[in-house]
Amino acid sequence: MPVRPRLKPIAVVRRPAEVILVGRAMQLTYLADPDGSVAALLQVLAQGAHPVAGLPAAMRERGFTVTEADMAAAVAALDEVGVLLRADTDAGLDPDTLRRHESNLRFYDLFAGLQRPGAAFHRAMRDADVLLLGAGGMGSGVLQSLVGLGAGRVRLVDFDVVEEKNLSRQFAYGRADVGRAKADAARDWAARYSPGTTAVEAVRERVADADTIRRLGAGASVVVCAIDSPNDVHLLVNEACFELGVPFVTGGLQYSTLFYWSVEPGVSPCRLCLELNRADEGAAQQVEQTVMMSADFVNRATGPVAQLLAGFVALEAGRYLTRTDPPVAAATYHTFDLADAMRMTVEPWPHNPGCPLC
Structure with a gap:
């Protein structure tokens, strides 16, 4: 026709x-x-x-x-x-989908054209398989966004239980969930919120090495890293995702600075490139320094901060899943300083010629 x-x-x-x-x-x-x-x-x-x-x-x-x-x-x-x-940009979608995802479809219209209708973006999201590491402030918010977008499947990995202090910023949980495994409680929230939209598999497991991530990420379309331990977790996810051949997105809050970035294996510079670049810069400067005091970890992520971060990370993951437009944070630090009038910076990092992955 x-x-x-x-x-x-x-x-x-x-x-x-x-x-x-x-x-x-x-x-x-x-x-x-x-x-x-x-x-x-x-x-x-x-x-x-x-x-x-x-x-x-x-x-x-x-x-x-x-x-x-x-x-x-x-x-x-x-x-x-x-x-x-x-004119038939929504063709092939059933009435329930048209009602449930009306605003999502109109968002996809921004990127749709004569060659790719809006319905194609929705189907890409519906067919997505996401490995989500962490169900805390950022992770639970990303899950909520993915369910709202109609992502097909989310494998949610978390080892913690819901605590009362989580209720100030982790809105997939209520007081009745305190003491429950976060992965289970978040899965149950998704089932109540929008039954039949997103299949959430709850995995209560601690992520300790790249092999674990490779196993959990088999078949994934994208990996979202919403955990901050072990200390080298970003390098572990980077290594696993290169072997899996899938992109990953992450973010966090460091003191007063909110940040997020992503890596697309084989396309963008990787996280190891960044570490090698930093090592090269440090060697070139040859400045002797000693850490006098280490900063204690304090979670300053209020509800609005966690929601803001989860939104940016979910949007970036959505770009990989639907290819509405190119990822904006591939090998690019996006930062927002919460204590400096929301000052925003965008800083890409280059490939490192010595990177064994790239």
């Missing part, structure tokens, strides 16, 4: 001899329109009623004579700037 292009619900501004399309992130596209034919075409496309072959007849009804080749070129150009959808 021929594709029927439809204009996305964007603002269109008419000026003398030109039209302005206001697209993503206030992206402005200026189109010369001395005779009004472009404005007429946009009005036709907003209806989403015609395949390209039917556009010349629709334009004739508005007083313009164009060829099918003209229309094909115009549609291709508009699709290139990201302002067109397929």
